[in-house]
Amino acid sequence: MSETRVGIIMGSQSDWPTMKEAADILDELGVAYETRIVSAHRTPDRLWDYGKTAVARGLHVIIAGAGGAAHLPGMMASKTRVPVIGVPVLTRALSGVDSLYSIVQMPKGFPVATMAIGAAGAANAGLMAASILAVSDPDLATRLDDWRAALSASIPEAPGDA
C-alpha cells in the first residue's frame, strides 16, 4: 500500500455500511485511505480542521458521504481544493433524494462530483478516486484497467434463466 491519499468521511456511524463500499473498492485496488466521522452539523470544528489540513496532509481526493440535509461534501469543498466526491446516502424519509439534492446543487465556484444515491454511488466514488489517482500512478492505472476488464469479462453475452 502507498501513503494515504484518499480520505473517506461521513456524517455519522450510520453512513458506514454505505461508505464501506468505497473502502472495499480501494482495498481491492490497493489504494490507502483513512476513514473519519465528520459531521457538518454535529462536529463543525472537526470538519473545518479536516478541510484546512487536507492539502498539507497529502490527501489527493476526499470522498464525503452524508444523508438527509447532506451539507458535508459541499462544506468540505468550500474548505479545501482537494477534489471532493459526494455520496448521497439513502434515507428512510425521502429515499435519498434529499441527500442527492443537498449535494448536487452546488453554486458555481465550489464543485462536488456527485455520485448516485446509496451503495452503487459509494462504490463508484471509490472507483472515481482511483481514476483520479491513476492519472499520475501507472501501477494503479494498470490495476484499475485490469479491474475494469474483469468486470466486463464477467458480463454474459446472453441472459440465462434465473
Ligand code: RP5
Ligand atoms: C447525517 O444524518 C448523516 O450523514 C446521516 O446520513 C444522517 C442520519 O444520521 P444519524 O441520525 O443516523 O446519526 O448527518
